[in-house]
Amino acid sequence: MRSEPRLIEVRKNVLKQNDMVARSLRDRFHAAGVFVVSLVSSPGSGKTAFLEKTLTLLRPKYRVAALVGDLATENDALRLARSHAPVKQITTGTLCHLEAAMVQSSLEDWDLNQLDFLFIENVGNLVCPSSYDLGEDLRLVLISVTEGEDKPLKYPTIFNSADIAIVTKIDLAAAVEFSWETVYQNIQAVRPYMPVFQLSAKTGQGMEDYLGFLVARLMTLRRGAEV
């Protein structure tokens, strides 16, 4: 005997597990008053150099730390350690993105109350990281002038999921005939109103504006916590 198939309604978010861990991380970050920034970009756009500069410039005034995700090697953590900030590598093996649970377990022996800023560098990938909330306050997408101005149009999903965009390596802009106007328009087309900063981690040009933005956001977070 065989009867008609029956439909059961379920309505379950597939990433529920990740979202739950991310939410509890976000609560912990806010309780500790730490502002968390995650970084996404394609491989080779200069995330690590940018982060090293960020940590180095913030460290005299703020307590900073970083988690850095890669498929393999500890190279990035070693590079970032030159900033003298606490740094931990997350090696994902074959996984192309970080998940909230990896962030959670990496933080086990860190006291969040001792931090002002935590940076989470995702695996270099403009596709997969877009789906995973890591509990961050701000998702920063990085694009270098050597990648071409149409990157945002090719990867609209990740750009649309980001909160600020950074155009890096502007010291090379003239050599590759990079157009700031075009990239700015393309970013605004896929993510209207997103703040965009242009800078060079190598020369330090433009770093001040962007760091000012981060510090203002930290202050807003802290003020919010006091209310």
Next chain:
Amino acid sequence: MHELSIAMSIVEMAEEEAEQRGVEIEVVHLKLGALAGVVKEALLSCYEMACENTVLRGSRLAIEEVPVVIFCANCRAQRGLGSLQLFCCPECGTPASEIVHGKELEVVALEIKECAPNPV
């Protein structure tokens, strides 16, 4: 390529339901938003792999694609987005940052065989 881990999560969810209800699942219905960051074709082939050696083996994944819908602050209305390369109201051209639909990655329903071998 994170579709395999997504497929495994879907299978796990469905397995749990099947076990709890003591039923056999034929079809898993999924809503997939255009902004979910998941490729339909890749997910379908990963689903088959993820079902191997589970009670979901032989089941099918039915994907309903959900287009992006934005809220236009100027028109005060929801509008379908013409292109993922241009987040603007298709009627008045106002840039749109509020997304109403398109991020879905949701198991919405399960089709089961009524005649389970061990009815509960």
